[in-house]
Amino acid sequence: ARWSAWLLVETPAAAGRLAEAAQTAEQAAQACAADLAYSWQTRFLAAQLWCTALRGGGADEVVRRAGDLTDRTLPVLARGYTIAAASLVEADGGLLAPARARLATAPTGSTTVDVLLDWVGREAAWLDGQPDRAVAPVTARGGPALVDGLRRITARWAAYDAGAPDEFAADPAADRLPPVAQTLAAWAAADGFATAARAWHDLSVREEVRCLLAHGLHESDPAQAVPPLLAAEQLAEQAGLVVLVGRAHRALRRHAVRRDSRGPRSGSELTDRERDVLRLVAQGEPTRRIAGQLGISGETVETHIRAGMRKLGARTRTEAAALALEVLR
Incomplete structure (x- = not known):
């Protein structure tokens, strides 16, 4: 069973x-x-x-x-x-x-x-x-x-x-999956990424974002390139895909579309405890282990994380930890 x-x-x-x-x-x-x-x-x-x-x-x-x-x-x-x-x-x-x-x-x-x-x-x-x-x-x-298709x-x-x-070898099993097949076909033809993005829409947001990003990167006409890049940027921000957001920003700058990165709020610096907590989050530690290491309650850990998110302009704790690493360098 x-x-x-x-x-x-x-x-x-x-x-x-x-x-x-x-x-x-x-x-x-x-x-x-x-x-x-x-x-x-x-x-x-x-x-x-x-x-x-x-x-x-x-x-x-x-x-x-x-x-x-x-x-x-x-x-x-x-x-x-x-x-x-x-x-x-x-x-x-x-x-x-x-x-x-x-x-x-x-x-x-x-x-x-x-x-x-x-x-x-x-x-x-x-x-x-x-x-x-x-x-x-x-x-x-x-x-x-699916995973082997994603690898390709x-x-x-x-x-x-x-x-x-x-030089990746073809995999007929992966090619039977429509989103994978359409994405690889789009790469082979340098066209068709919009169709591939729609195929991923209800399956994987990160792959939908990557197809939209590829669509924009393969277009030389700003009128054709900017809309899919803006869509990729919006979806990536909503999903907390920080690295893909950055790639969308760089692609948009090629067409003179500037995006201001969300940064720390003016006058709102992280406290020492918030830094300690976010540093441990960035190391992949769960809440209860952070609480044990710092000698505070799990609820207090969550409070520090939420405060750090607000100050850094982050939507998720993972994004806050990534931004905090930049601040702590």
């Missing part, structure tokens, strides 16, 4: 039906909790986190729940999904060092986990401005079709940034 439930999570997730997979995983985790099936419960919880992270939204919740899970003894599959989810959210939020540190602790030995972590590692490298690492030779093969899309981006040809 557990394996059947797991297939009802893993199969739609691999096919890009992330909302369905997340809902099924949540229901299965509840059933496992009622039966005290701890090992299976953590697998389903971790898979739900991964689907949530990949779809977009709830970044702070993903990192918090991932911290709670990784404090426990987990099966390889559960730990792999959890680390992949938290690392992707942190990298998207600009916390690239914590994402890399988290990935360094990841387990190996499962094909699914190896492919997940391989893509997240490549994605973090691309977000960090290291396209050469994003197109390194592939060692982990197979795994979920990231390779396309990295090749574009590096000004080099994309």
Whole structure:
């Protein structure tokens, strides 16, 4: 029964039906909790986190729940999904060092986990401005079709940034997924990114943003380039995709469209305690461990985080931590 439930999570997730997979995983985790099936419960919880992270939204919740899970003894599959989810959210939020540190602790030995972590590692490298690492030779093969397709899309981006040809081998399984196929076709033709963005709309906000960004970057006419870039900027800001917001800003500046980055409010400096708390958030520590390290309550930790968010003009705690790192340098 557990394996059947797991297939009802893993199969739609691999096919890009992330909302369905997340809902099924949540229901299965509840059933496992009622039966005290701890090992299976953590697998389903971790898979739900991964689907949530990949779809977009709830970044702070993903990192918090991932911290709670990784404090426990987990099966390889559960730990792999959890680390992949938290690392992707942190990298998207600009916390690239914590994402890399988290990935360094990841387990190996499962094909699914190896492919997940391989893509997240490549994605973090691309977000960090290291396209050469994003197109390194592939060692982990197979795994979920959606993730392998995303790995190839990231390779396309990295090749574009590096000004080099994309040498990633085609994967017929991934090409059967319409959003992946349309995105790769758009890259091959340097056209069709608007169609690809629509294909990702209800699946993954970060991939919708990347298609809109690619659309704007491949247009030389400002009248055609600026609207998709503005749409990418808005979606990325709403989802807390800090690095992609920055890329949209840079692309807009090419067309003389300036965007002022949200920064600290005038006259509102972070207190020492707010700095301490946000520094620990940036290191990937969950609320209760921050409370234990600083000798304060969890509620007080949350109060300091909210205050820091207001002062830094951040929408999420992950974004606040990323901005705080800039202030603390």
